[in-house]
C-alpha cells in the first residue's frame with residue numbers, strides 16, 4: 001500500500017537524524033505495516049531497494065532527475081532516467097549461496113539491514129570486509145574450518161562479486177557520460193538517500209502549506225492534512241500561498 005500524507009510525515013519525523021538503514025526501514029514499514037520490523041530488517045538489500053523504488057514511483061512518479069559529479073573532471077552532470085530503467089532482479093532472502101576460490105569454499109548469505117546497522121563506521125574498505133565477513137555462514141579449506149574474519153582479501157572479493165550477481169538490485173550503477181570531458185564512468189544510485197531527500201523537501205512543503213492555511217483560516221494541522229490535495233491547492237491559491 002502507499003502511505004498517506006499523515007503516515008509519510010510521521011516517517012519523516014521519526015527518521016530525522018537517523019542513519020540511512022533506519023530511514024530505509026521506516027519507509028519500508030510504511031508500505032508493509034503488517035510485517036514486523038525484525039522481519040523487514042532481514043530483507044536483503046536488493047529486495048529492500050526494489051520496494052523503495054516502487055514506493056518512489058507511487059509517491060513522486062516514474063521520472064528521476066538527479067545530479068552527480070564527473071569522476072574524471074569533477075563537472076556536475078544532470079541525470080534523467082526512469083525508475084523502470086533501474087528495476088533489475090533481486091536476490092532471495094534466507095537463501096545460502098556458494099563461492100569457491102583459491103582452494104577456499106565459502107557458504108554465504110546476502111547482506112540485509114541488520115548487517116548495515118552493525119557496521120561501526122570505520123574506513124570504507126574495512127567496513128566492506130566487516131560486512132562480507134558477517135555474511136559468511138561457514139568457510140573451509142582442505143577440510144579445515146576457517147574463521148570468516150581471517151579469509152584472504154581475494155576470497156572475500158570473490159564473495160562480493162557473487163553477491164552482486166545474486167542480488168543485482170542491491171547496487172544500481174548508472175552509466176554516466178560527461179558532456180565536458182566525454183569520459184564514461186559508472187555512478188552508483190542509492191534509492192534510500194535519493195528518496196529521503198525528496199521526502200524531506202515534500203515534508204517541508206507540506207508543513208509550509210499547513211502553516212499558511214492554519215494562519216489564515218485557523219484550521220488544525222490534522223484538518224489541513226486530511227484535505228484532498230486539489231482542494232488544499234485551491235485554498236492556497238486563494239491566499240497567495
Ligand SMILES: [Zn+2]
Pocket residue numbers: 070071072073074075178179180181182183
Ligand atoms: Zn568530465
